[in-house]
Amino acid sequence: QSVLTQPPSVSGAPGQRVTISCTGSSSNIGAGYDVHWYQQLPGTAPQLLIFANNNRPSGVPDRFSGSKSGTSASLAIAGLQAEDEATYYCQSYDINLPASRVFGSGTTVTVL
Amino acid sequence: VQLLQSGAEMRKPGASVKVSCRASGYAFKGYYIQWVRQTPGQGLELVGWINPNSGGTSYAQRFQGRVTMTRDSSINTAYMELRGLTSDDTAVYYCAREEGHSGSVYLDYWGQGTLVSVSA
Numbered sequence: 682q683s684v685l686t687q688p689p690s691v692s693g694a695p696g697q698r699v700t701i702s703c704t705g706s707s708s709n710i711g712a713g714y715d716v717h718w719y720q721q722l723p724g725t726a727p728q729l730l731i732f733a734n735n736n737r738p739s740g741v742p743d744r745f746s747g748s749k750s751g752t753s754a755s756l757a758i759a760g761l762q763a764e765d766e767a768t769y770y771c772q773s774y775d776i777n778l779p780a781s782r783v784f785g786s787g788t789t790v791t792v793l
Numbered sequence: 794v795q796l797l798q799s800g801a802e803m804r805k806p807g808a809s810v811k812v813s814c815r816a817s818g819y820a821f822k823g824y825y826i827q828w829v830r831q832t833p834g835q836g837l838e839l840v841g842w843i844n845p846n847s848g849g850t851s852y853a854q855r856f857q858g859r860v861t862m863t864r865d866s867s868i869n870t871a872y873m874e875l876r877g878l879t880s881d882d883t884a885v886y887y888c889a890r891e892e893g894h895s896g897s898v899y900l901d902y903w904g905q906g907t908l909v910s911v912s913a
Contacts, residue, residue, distance in 0.1 A: 717899035780851040787836040
């Protein structure tokens with residue numbers, strides 16, 4: 682069971698906006714640690730999508746945005762496209778865990 | 794920047810496996826390497842990380858006592874050895890480069906993954 686909780690799935694029609702939540706606790710997100718997001722397309726390695734809560738690496742469309750508040754973070758995808766069908770993972774830092782890094786449980790986005 | 798992992802492995806229960814991750818295109822000693830695994834149909838799970846400069850390591854609790862991470866800086870390669878394999882260890886193992894600072898580390902480059910299959 683992941684320390685960071687995400688909804689198993691979200692879906693939306695092309696062009697819609699969807700959001701994915703990542704809920705943690707006072708030992709990780711709530712302690713002020715940054716949240717990062719990864720996109721994993723089927724059959725491929727994950728790729729960095731958002732780092733440090735709301736920063737996009739070069740090449741990531743501005744349709745993707747991140748935010749953080751309290752013990753939770755969110756990833757928003759605006760103008761959903763078929764190519765956005767993937768699984769999305771959040772990651773943060775947890776002071777109570779050996780090795781300190783922790784992943785979310787993952788959310789599969791389906792484009793209807 | 795590229796992380797190139799060794800090929801797929803098949804092992805019997807109780808055996809060990811050692812996966813390599815060769816880095817190129819950047820200063821190997823300047824960035825931690827994190828190992829992550831993904832069991833079939835499941836999510837990402839931290840195995841641990843290694844500091845290629847000092848050799849220091851830290852492992853997730855469920856792997857402590859069973860995993861060893863090492864590096865050979867002369868060939869820019871990190872290794873992850875997992876012992877006492879069971880069928881539950883069947884997974885794709887990824888290495889990834891850590892960027893950022895303590896308290897805010899993220900994985901900006903990933904290897905292609907190595908499938909480890911454990912079966913009698």
